[in-house]
Amino acid sequence: MESIFALIFLCVTGTHVNCSPGPLEDVVIDRYDIPRVCPREVQTGDFVRYHYNGTFTDGKKFDSSHERGAPFSGQVGLGRLITGLDRGVQGMCVNERRKVTVPPHLAYGSIGAGDVIPADTVLVFDVVLLDIWNTEDKVQTRTLSKPESCKRLVEATDFIRYHYNGTLLNDVPFDSSHSRNGTYDTYVGMGYLIKGMDEGLIGMCVGETRTIIIPPFLAYEEKGYGTVIPSQATLVFEVLMIDLFNPKDDIAVVVKEVPKTCTRKTVVGDYIRYHYNGTFQDGSGFDTSYQRNSTYNTYIGMGYVIQGMDKALQGLCIGEKRVVIVPPHLGHGENGAKGVPSSAVLHFELELLDLQKGVPDGYMFVWLGDSPDPLFPAMDLNKDLSVPLEEFTAFINIQVAEGTGRLRPGMDAGGIIKDMFNNQDRNRDGKIVAEELKLKVEEDSDKARHEEL
Known part of the structure; x- marks a missing residue:
């Protein structure tokens, strides 16, 4: 008796068992593949995208979005779908697969649909839900990880560098900065990004990772983007903030x-x-x-x-x-x-x-006080009226040792002194005589006295 009662109960519900050869009174739903995580279910007024195969009860196919290469997009519960499908997708989760059997009076009735669907025909739809959103939706953000120290948050007009993985709501990837091995660099809040991303990045710290879910009307809307983002697609970004500054920043x-x-x-x-x-x-x-x-x-x-x-x-x-x-x-x-x-x-x-202490830019040697006057007799250490490189080097080294002059630091002293010597040896005969020696101030009246030889 109990087994007979159980069989009658299953026939009344009509969800998984085809018990009666009589006409269907309502849609029959077989949820044969349900995702483990379902943060949201389809409700009246939601917009959905789904793929489907449409067949008759004998398995003959009359329509398929898969074969057309484009999923169906529409609003649920407002008469924009046949009544049976309006009811059949209610409560679905993204990535859920279900078979929806629709009786004629909830499909095309006694009229049918042209030469494709005869009158009074039961239709079977195999549906997989790809996307769900509502005009009341807002950008959703969820912090996955955050550094202990966060001295500054992203604000509008900041320039940022970040990595991201982008997927559709059904987990299909469409882009990744990681795969390109380069960050995405841009200003925030100035219209360089889609509206939802501009909003979702605000308040992030360097080193923070967050998920940003963006409804289509704050993303690429009906146009989509190329072949990777379909029309009316919800976008999911996992963002890692790498860098942050503002053009007004000082050190x-x-x-x-x-x-x-x-x-x-x-x-x-x-x-x-x-x-x-x-x-x-x-x-x-x-x-x-x-x-x-x-x-x-x-x-x-x-x-x-x-x-x-x-x-x-x-x-x-x-x-x-x-x-x-x-x-x-x-x-x-x-x-x-x-x-x-x-x-x-x-x-x-x-x-x-x-x-x-350095010397002025462009100079090799400076006097720290008054230079010898006259200079040549002081430079001519052996008083033979001629100063070769060796004697010139000895003279400069004496000035440095006594603190009366300074060579340009950070450079080879011997090389500097040789350049100074060559600068005064006008005829390139390997020695300086009194007629050749001139201070820079004598060659350029605009420069102060006692600077470079």
């Missing part, structure tokens, strides 16, 4: 360690030696002087390093350590450099090891 300096005594701080024109570690905002390194076991030596404020570093190296004491953040427009800009991508923010940990 940022954080002093980490200062020596107890500091007799002098660096100024423009100084020649310095320092160590550094260079990293990007995500912490990955691009260069370090420590690993090369050699310092970086340069002049300050004379264009030998990036503009931001020229500024950051001013005001340091020997032994001082500081962290410097350099925005791209004060770094390597849009062109980047070897090991540095376009528009990258640079982080430097600096340690000043030594500094020497």
Whole structure:
């Protein structure tokens, strides 16, 4: 008796068992493939995209979106589909597959559909749901991971670099910056991105990963994009924020360690030696002087390093350590450099090891006081009225040792002195005589006296 009752119950529900040869009263739904995760089900008023095969009960096919190569798109529950399908897709999940059997009175009735569907025909639709959205939808964001420290959030007008994987709502990929091995670089909130992405990126930290779900009307709408994004497609992006700055940014300096005594701080024109570690905002390194076991030596404020570093190296004491953040427009800009991508923010940990007062740009030697007057007799050490290179070298070295003159630091002293000698040996006979010796001030009245030989 119990088994007979169970059989009658199944026949009444009509979901999985075809018990009665009589006409169907309502649609019959067979949910034969349901995804494990279903965050949303189709409801009246939703827009959907789905593929289907349409057959008669004998299996003969009368229509197929698969064969046409384009899924069906439409709104549910407002009479824009045949009534049986309106009911048949209710409650579906994306990626769900179901078979929907539709009786004639919920399909094309006693009229049929031209030469394709006869009158009073039961239709069977094998449906897979690809997309679902509603005009009331908003951009959805979900943080997957976030760094412990987040000093700055993405704001409108910021320039950012990020990686992403892009998929449709049914997990079909359409694009990935990872596969191109290059970040996507752009301004936020200025119309360079689709509206939903402009909105979804706001508030991210460097190093944060988040999922951004964008409904079609905030993405590519009815037009789609090429062959990869169909019309009315919801887009899902998994975004990793790599870099962030604003064109109005200046360098940022954080002093980490200062020596107890500091007799002098660096100024423009100084020649310095320092160590550094260079990293990007995500912490990955691009260069370090420590690993090369050699310092970086340069002049300050004379264009030998990036503009931001020229500024950051001013005001340091020997032994001082500081962290410097350099925005791209004060770094390597849009062109980047070897090991540095376009528009990258640079982080430097600096340690000043030594500094020497420099000489004006373009000069090889300067007097620190008044030069000997007259100069030639002082230079002619052996008083033979002729100064060869060896004697000239000895004279300059005496001035440096006594602190009355300074050679350009950071260069080979012998090479500098030889260039100075050649500059005065007008006839190239290997010696300087009184008639050849002229100070630069005598050749250029606009330059101050007591500068370069």
